[in-house]
Amino acid sequence: MKPRFQAEQGAGPWWIVSFLLHAAAFAALVFFFSKDALAPRSAERSSALSAASPEKIRQVAGDIRERETESLRTSVNELLRRKEEMDSIQKDAFERLDEFQKMNPGEAEKRLAEAQARALKAEEESARKLAENNPAAAREKQELAGLAQKDALRELEQLPKPENAEALAAQKEAVKLQQVANAARDVALQVSMEAERNAARLAEIEKQISEALEAEKTARAASEAVTAQEATLRDKEIPAAEKSAAEAAQAIVSAPDEAAKSAAKNRDIESGQKVAWLRKTLEERQRSISRAGQDLTAAGERVRQLNADSQAVRSAAGKSDAKILKAAMEKSASAQAAALDSQQLAAGKASSIRTATAAPHPAPAKSEIDSAGAIPEIYETARRAEAALTATYQDTRAAELAALQHLPIREARALTQTTRPVRPDLDKDALAGPVNDSAGLQKQEAQILVARKEIGGMLALANDIISQSRPASGDGGTKVSSSSLKERSSHEQEMESAALANEGTRARDLTSLMSKSGNSPGGNPGAAGPQAHPSPVPRAATAMPPRLPDREFKAVPGRRLTSGPAQVEKGRNADWMFLDSWYLIGPWPNENRRNLNTKFPPESIINLDATYLTESGKKLSWQFFQSGSEQIVPPRLGEYQIGYAYTELWAEAECDRWISIGSDDQSKIWVNGELVWKSSDILKGWNPREGLRKIHLSKGNNRILLRLENGWRGCGFSIIVKVGE
Numbered sequence: 001m002k003p004r005f006q007a008e009q010g011a012g013p014w015w016i017v018s019f020l021l022h023a024a025a026f027a028a029l030v031f032f033f034s035k036d037a038l039a040p041r042s043a044e045r046s047s048a049l050s051a052a053s054p055e056k057i058r059q060v061a062g063d064i065r066e067r068e069t070e071s072l073r074t075s076v077n078e079l080l081r082r083k084e085e086m087d088s089i090q091k092d093a094f095e096r097l098d099e100f101q102k103m104n105p106g107e108a109e110k111r112l113a114e115a116q117a118r119a120l121k122a123e124e125e126s127a128r129k130l131a132e133n134n135p136a137a138a139r140e141k142q143e144l145a146g147l148a149q150k151d152a153l154r155e156l157e158q159l160p161k162p163e164n165a166e167a168l169a170a171q172k173e174a175v176k177l178q179q180v181a182n183a184a185r186d187v188a189l190q191v192s193m194e195a196e197r198n199a200a201r202l203a204e205i206e207k208q209i210s211e212a213l214e215a216e217k218t219a220r221a222a223s224e225a226v227t228a229q230e231a232t233l234r235d236k237e238i239p240a241a242e243k244s245a246a247e248a249a250q251a252i253v254s255a256p257d258e259a260a261k262s263a264a265k266n267r268d269i270e271s272g273q274k275v276a277w278l279r280k281t282l283e284e285r286q287r288s289i290s291r292a293g294q295d296l297t298a299a300g301e302r303v304r305q306l307n308a309d310s311q312a313v314r315s316a317a318g319k320s321d322a323k324i325l326k327a328a329m330e331k332s333a334s335a336q337a338a339a340l341d342s343q344q345l346a347a348g349k350a351s352s353i354r355t356a357t358a359a360p361h362p363a364p365a366k367s368e369i370d371s372a373g374a375i376p377e378i379y380e381t382a383r384r385a386e387a388a389l390t391a392t393y394q395d396t397r398a399a400e401l402a403a404l405q406h407l408p409i410r411e412a413r414a415l416t417q418t419t420r421p422v423r424p425d426l427d428k429d430a431l432a433g434p435v436n437d438s439a440g441l442q443k444q445e446a447q448i449l450v451a452r453k454e455i456g457g458m459l460a461l462a463n464d465i466i467s468q469s470r471p472a473s474g475d476g477g478t479k480v481s482s483s484s485l486k487e488r489s490s491h492e493q494e495m496e497s498a499a500l501a502n503e504g505t506r507a508r509d510l511t512s513l514m515s516k517s518g519n520s521p522g523g524n525p526g527a528a529g530p531q532a533h534p535s536p537v538p539r540a541a542t543a544m545p546p547r548l549p550d551r552e553f554k555a556v557p558g559r560r561l562t563s564g565p566a567q568v569e570k571g572r573n574a575d576w577m578f579l580d581s582w583y584l585i586g587p588w589p590n591e592n593r594r595n596l597n598t599k600f601p602p603e604s605i606i607n608l609d610a611t612y613l614t615e616s617g618k619k620l621s622w623q624f625f626q627s628g629s630e631q632i633v634p635p636r637l638g639e640y641q642i643g644y645a646y647t648e649l650w651a652e653a654e655c656d657r658w659i660s661i662g663s664d665d666q667s668k669i670w671v672n673g674e675l676v677w678k679s680s681d682i683l684k685g686w687n688p689r690e691g692l693r694k695i696h697l698s699k700g701n702n703r704i705l706l707r708l709e710n711g712w713r714g715c716g717f718s719i720i721v722k723v724g725e
Helices: 014-025 027-033 043-051 054-103 107-131 135-157 161-253 258-316 319-350 375-405 409-414 428-432 438-469 482-499 511-516
Strands: 507-509 555-558 573-579 581-589 611-613 619-621 623-626 641-651 655-664 667-671 674-678 691-697 700-710 716-722
Touching (some): 107 135, 107 319, 135 161, 161 258, 375 409, 375 482, 511 674, 511 691, 674 691, 700 716
Parallel strands (some): 555 573
Antiparallel strands (some): 581 641
16 A cells, blocks of 8 residues: 555545445355455355355355445446536536637637747748858757747647638648758758868867877987987997906006006906996997887878878868858758748738637537446446546546637647546456355455445546536636636736746745635646635745755755754754655656647646556556655656656645755646746756745645656756745
């Protein structure tokens, strides 16, 4: 069983009914074996089962099946009622979307005009940069132009074809020509970069030639010096020493007495030793001359080789590169000009489009489900009901997203994912076949336990989904006016703007914005969290951010904010606390960052017991993770993948606190459903001081959801809380 941050809440009164029905179902087994049929096995019960006759076991198995079937049917009927309620919520959501769009009739045209304006501006800037004959500078502008054109094309594709046919054709031509321009620019850029590399290589070779010439000069000087030393030894010093030795030998012969002879012998010995030493030195000098000659030859060869390399590079970077570069730049500029013309034509055609923007209403998911039948059929009914309910929930979330972010419904659907949990298959033979012995009874019991657990999980998930989907009107009702939807849209845009990372304003106080929100469940990523009300906590007009530690935070680990004194490990800073315990799930794919804005299941609802399937069929489930350091490093998140982390921060009383945030790479953070942080989209390393946000915390548990994108290499994140005011 997974560790929990807090006690699990019940899923509703149906558990009481289920318990009573189960108790009745087990009465027969209590009579026969004094044990609950589905209780854990004991030696006594196993013995009793082994002694029971096949007829008795069949009777018990039949009683269990009958009573469990009725209990499960009751639960599934409740699940079907939840599905019908979800269908009604979906219908209301699309009616609200229609009403909202009617209040903003020019929204589609406005988005189209803005997209066209962005595309035109980007095209003009691209053409200007190309005119400067600078492919590197034009690259960024042309890439932006291509993205802006695709945005404009997407907006046009949302509109009815008869009204936008001419504009759509012109826009597609603009996109095609921009691709041609970009491809030609890439050729020019490649040639230009190759020319730069050749220039750098030539500069390096010239440097090496200079060093080689200096080495050759040094080698020649050394060779000349050792040659001169050898000549001096050979022609002067050795002959002089040999002459001195000969004179000493003669002196021995002509010595007048023993004393003179002894002195002459000593001189003779010394002279002989000097001659030997000089001859040995001569040999060393001759070897040095050989080595110096080799060094001089190698230095000369190095100079010749470098000169040859220089000539080869110069030949490779000849006039042909200049011609290719010129031709590629001319082709890119020509295609860019044609793309600009097509974009202007598309913008002109698009400006005359006037069309309704109401989103098509989806039909309720048809599952043709019926809770009649035996346990396997009832279980399959439940699985189909859950599939239909989650599909309806996804559509409801898409309608809400379309209204809040002014998106076409098709794009909103593409950005919303609410994959249903994976449910195991049942062993139909164990449930439907004859039971004649204790082994068969055990198999039946095990499958009934699986069905009971999974259907209970389905109903709990359905209750959570209904709770998240049912909008709060603010007056106790469930209807939301389009004006309220517009206010909420405005609030979410304010929060997103304030949450966005900004190098110029690293610290921001979000407490006033958070207190404005009614924090309705339907708008919260992950889960509703505590309701936010106008807070009694006093707030200054401008909150000064706390002073951060000069070097390391050395924060204490934890998840609880209390007023009492805390025991702090030596060397830790009690003023700061890093959130150390999390549930992690992932990865979801993000090749080429294609899912950077896709909302995966954790942004819709948090179900820590759920298992999800990715596009590739990989199963994902929440895993508990506790870190001993400030940086949390998800162990399963690879390059270009997305994961989520969930935790709860407990506050003794309602309060406002600063948090210091860091992530590698892109991240988003929601506190009680409010977006409080969104880092820039650039790939970057982890910096625990990346951003500061002052947030409002409710009394008790505050739910925190973090989304993390890993670009390349490693990844990680941290949330470090200022403990005091």
